[in-house]
Amino acid sequence: MAFSVDELTKKVSVDIPSDLKARERKELLEEIGEYIKITMLDMIGDGRSPVTGQEWRQLSKDYSKFKGSKEANMDLNGDMLDSLDYEVSKGELYVGWFDSDQAVKAYGHTTGMKGHPFLDGVAPKRKLLPTDKEKFTAEIRSGVEEIVREFLDARES
Amino acid sequence: MPVRVRADLKALLKVTEDVKKRFRKEVTNGAIGYEMVRTIQDLIDKGISPVDGEGRFEKYSDSYRNAIKAGRVEGKKTVSPVDMYVTGDMMGSLQSVERNGRVFVEFTDEKASYHQEGNSKLPQRKLLPEEGESFTKRITQLILKALRKATRNK
Numbered sequence: 001m002a003f004s005v006d007e008l009t010k011k012v013s014v015d016i017p018s019d020l021k022a023r024e025r026k027e028l029l030e031e032i033g034e035y036i037k038i039t040m041l042d043m044i045g046d047g048r049s050p051v052t053g054q055e056w057r058q059l060s061k062d063y064s065k066f067k068g069s070k071e072a073n074m075d076l077n078g079d080m081l082d083s084l085d086y087e088v089s090k091g092e093l094y095v096g097w098f099d100s101d102q103a104v105k106a107y108g109h110t111t112g113m114k115g116h117p118f119l120d121g122v123a124p125k126r127k128l129l130p131t132d133k134e135k136f137t138a139e140i141r142s143g144v145e146e147i148v149r150e151f152l153d154a155r156e157s
Numbered sequence: 158m159p160v161r162v163r164a165d166l167k168a169l170l171k172v173t174e175d176v177k178k179r180f181r182k183e184v185t186n187g188a189i190g191y192e193m194v195r196t197i198q199d200l201i202d203k204g205i206s207p208v209d210g211e212g213r214f215e216k217y218s219d220s221y222r223n224a225i226k227a228g229r230v231e232g233k234k235t236v237s238p239v240d241m242y243v244t245g246d247m248m249g250s251l252q253s254v255e256r257n258g259r260v261f262v263e264f265t266d267e268k269a270s271y272h273q274e275g276n277s278k279l280p281q282r283k284l285l286p287e288e289g290e291s292f293t294k295r296i297t298q299l300i301l302k303a304l305r306k307a308t309r310n311k
Contacts (some may be wrong), residue, residue: 003254019204031294033296034209034210034293034294035293035295037212038205038212038294038295039295041203041205041212041213042199042200042203042205045202045203045204045205045238046203061240067235068234068235069234069235072239075201075204075238076237076239078204078213078236078237078238078239079239080215081204081213081237081238082213102201125162143294143295143298146298149293
């Protein structure tokens with residue numbers, strides 16, 4: 001790669017009641033992190049963006065031939081998708097790529113190789129992770145809300 | 158007698174009960190079982206374990222990856238995702254059954270138990286949750302979504 005990225009992560013804002021104990025908050029955020037990770041993998045596996053919900057542009061003929069598959073599932077040898085993860089730190093949830101070797105690939109796909117000397121503006125954008133100003137797709141957000149609801153219901157009962 | 162890897166669906170029992178409560182008699186155990194099998198297959202096709210906390214299946218061994226790349230594994234062209242598919246026998250054996258009013262999901266092909274348990278030569282790749290484990294939330298949400306859609310279309 002002609003550029004470097006330390007990590008590519010998204011801080012996930014979740015509406016959680018403030019009276020939750022730190023241990024409960026961590027447990028809930030970890031549950032949400034796992035859900036977002038699996039849902040992202042599922043959507044990416046379908047060739048759909050977890051940000052827009054839309055299908056990505058198809059692979060070029062040459063690349064399909066090289067890859068041995070026509071699916072734009074971001075899965076060539078598995079390294080990048082295997083390293084998608086989440087972390088709960090200081091009461092906040094972060095989802096994305098924490099390993100710089102894989103983060104740079106995810107950044108390249110998400111931005112269309114922004115900053116790359118000769119691929120910038122040429123490579124297609126395939127949004128893997130929302131930027132600070134963007135959100136996950138409504139499907140993911142409603143799934144998160146459902147998990148919070150279930151967690152709070154179970155806590156009350 | 159085939160070796161069976163079976164999720165007795167204690168993990169999903171609460172969900173199925175919730176589903177029934179929500180949809181009353183419009184949703185049968187058969188419909189729940191059908192959606193479960195379809196959803197589990199779809200996730201495994203993408204190399205994702207349906208068991209909560211397991212994530213993506215461990216990569217194929219280097220020797221197997223090299224064999225795929227060299228075209229020596231019939232019917233397999235890509236090294237990733239690890240979709241548990243070679244001949245289709247194992248994935249085709251995933252089925253749902255109803256016993257005493259409860260929904261079960263099981264693999265009847267014995268290869269499933271080898272993957273489920275793993276050994277010194279085969280990494281463990283969990284295909285169904287066992288006692289103390291649960292399905293990933295993505296599965297329960299997709300099943301609910303499918304059933305909601307099905308009942309809306311009635």
